[in-house]
Amino acid sequence: MRSRTALTIGAVAALVAGMPAPAQAATVRRRVAVVMLNFTDSPLKDAEATRERAAEDYFGMNGSLAAYYERMSGGTYHVVPAVDEKVIGPVEMPIAAACDTSAMTATAQAALSERGLTRDQGYDALSMIFNNDRARCTWAGLGSLPGPYTWLTDGISVGGVIHEFGHNVGLTHQMRLRCTDGDLHDCTEDGTSHKTPMGGGGAAQGLSAPEMIHTGWLPTRQVTTVRTSATYRLRPLHADGDRGPRALVIPMGDDRLVLEYRHHTGTLDPRVEGVHAYRVPGTSYNKAALIDLTPTDAESDNDAPPDSDAVTTLSDTSSKINIRVLSYAHSQATVSISFDAAPSPSPPLPAPTSASPSTPPAAPRPTAPRPSDSSTPATVTAAPVAATTPESHGSPPPALVAATLAATAVLAGAILPLLLIARRRTRRRKDEGDPGPQTRIAPR
Numbered sequence: 001m002r003s004r005t006a007l008t009i010g011a012v013a014a015l016v017a018g019m020p021a022p023a024q025a026a027t028v029r030r031r032v033a034v035v036m037l038n039f040t041d042s043p044l045k046d047a048e049a050t051r052e053r054a055a056e057d058y059f060g061m062n063g064s065l066a067a068y069y070e071r072m073s074g075g076t077y078h079v080v081p082a083v084d085e086k087v088i089g090p091v092e093m094p095i096a097a098a099c100d101t102s103a104m105t106a107t108a109q110a111a112l113s114e115r116g117l118t119r120d121q122g123y124d125a126l127s128m129i130f131n132n133d134r135a136r137c138t139w140a141g142l143g144s145l146p147g148p149y150t151w152l153t154d155g156i157s158v159g160g161v162i163h164e165f166g167h168n169v170g171l172t173h174q175m176r177l178r179c180t181d182g183d184l185h186d187c188t189e190d191g192t193s194h195k196t197p198m199g200g201g202g203a204a205q206g207l208s209a210p211e212m213i214h215t216g217w218l219p220t221r222q223v224t225t226v227r228t229s230a231t232y233r234l235r236p237l238h239a240d241g242d243r244g245p246r247a248l249v250i251p252m253g254d255d256r257l258v259l260e261y262r263h264h265t266g267t268l269d270p271r272v273e274g275v276h277a278y279r280v281p282g283t284s285y286n287k288a289a290l291i292d293l294t295p296t297d298a299e300s301d302n303d304a305p306p307d308s309d310a311v312t313t314l315s316d317t318s319s320k321i322n323i324r325v326l327s328y329a330h331s332q333a334t335v336s337i338s339f340d341a342a343p344s345p346s347p348p349l350p351a352p353t354s355a356s357p358s359t360p361p362a363a364p365r366p367t368a369p370r371p372s373d374s375s376t377p378a379t380v381t382a383a384p385v386a387a388t389t390p391e392s393h394g395s396p397p398p399a400l401v402a403a404t405l406a407a408t409a410v411l412a413g414a415i416l417p418l419l420l421i422a423r424r425r426t427r428r429r430k431d432e433g434d435p436g437p438q439t440r441i442a443p444r
């Protein structure tokens with residue numbers, strides 16, 4: 001079962017590496033073993049409260065980890081409890097409090113093994129919860145990238161849980177590139193995108209289009225590769241229904257530009273509105289960064305207006321691509337894209353209707369993703385099975401991987417004050433060792 005899960009994700013990643021034309025994701029049933037841990041000198045303060053909260057946060061009907069990925073995957077990725085009681089423990093650890101993820105994992109695995117549960121038989125993912133008061137991990141949560149392990153401090157938010165499981169499926173932190181002058185020639189990295197739980201947006205925001213492409217959760221028919229100057233339509237990325245394109249992928253040299261239209265839909269995306277653009281390095285969709293053409297946001301990121309960094313015009317002088325967002329409201333956005341610095345065509349748009357085609361008659365029809373695309377070979381980091389556990393890398397010891405991965409948790413912690421305090425320290429730790437491309441997470 002574990003192998004099947006890992007291979008499914010890996011296969012999707014490989015497909016995306018070739019071109020953004022992932023097949024519909026195969027159905028995955030991810031059995032998660034949640035284990036509470038007690039240090040000898042620092043047990044969970046109220047294990048029953050932690051148990052109840054974890055059962056709800058992981059597997060509840062609404063607002064849970066399971067509900068989130070069920071929704072994002074279009075009902076193909078099922079997070080289910082590995083055991084009937086949903087949350088195991090607390091299990092007594094043989095050590096005093098320490099931020100020792102290897103010891104936590106060993107204790108949890110031994111407890112599961114006593115019950116006849118192994119990763120080959122019984123569970124696919126192992127999630128550990130512990131009291132951090134004395135352990136003093138500098139993060140609120142940690143997740144292997146990709147892989148089966150998450151370590152979570154007692155009291156972490158649902159958004160934090162969703163974030164760490166995002167690492168497990170191969171998603172890195174989503175950063176933000178601040179590009180002045182409306183052009184992509186001069187951009188500097190500036191924090192995280194706040195458009196996804198992987199970019200500090202919390203549990204209320206859906207995944208971004210590049211992340212949906214990476215995981216294979218955006219069907220091929222809803223991704224349009226743009227090679228022709230024309231006006232294109234976009235449906236809200238997370239709207240109900242099955243019609244219409246939800247992401248535009250524009251080859252730009254070796255990289256890709258991805259456009260999405262985000263709109264408050266049901267309980268999702270209350271803080272994201274308008275057309276947003278991402279730069280994908282090569283074909284590594286899991287490493288896409290938001291392009292923000294505005295000066296520094298006056299308000300703190302999650303308090304800023306939902307469309308504060310939405311795109312209105314965008315150009316790239318080196319690849320001669322010009323983009324203009326003509327309109328967006330409710331059920332669709334319209335975007336004019338031109339190549340070779342040609343005048344951007346903007347034919348009069350017919351009144352939007354739900355049944356209208358994705359391209360107005362006056363404009364050339366956008367080309368569909370082509371299997372014969374000459375893009376570069378796979379550079380996606382997701383190496384299916386071999387990279388699923390820190391141990392399997394061979395070279396880095398688990399502790400080093402954990403220390404490096406700590407940088408991950410810090411950015412998750414944009415939603416957790418504790419982590420913001422720890423940010424500077426953890427960055428330094430990350431710089432101390434490079435475990436190799438499979439486990440390096442954030443571009444910073």
Ligand SMILES: [Zn+2]
Nearest residue numbers: 408409411412
């Ligand atoms: Zn993280």
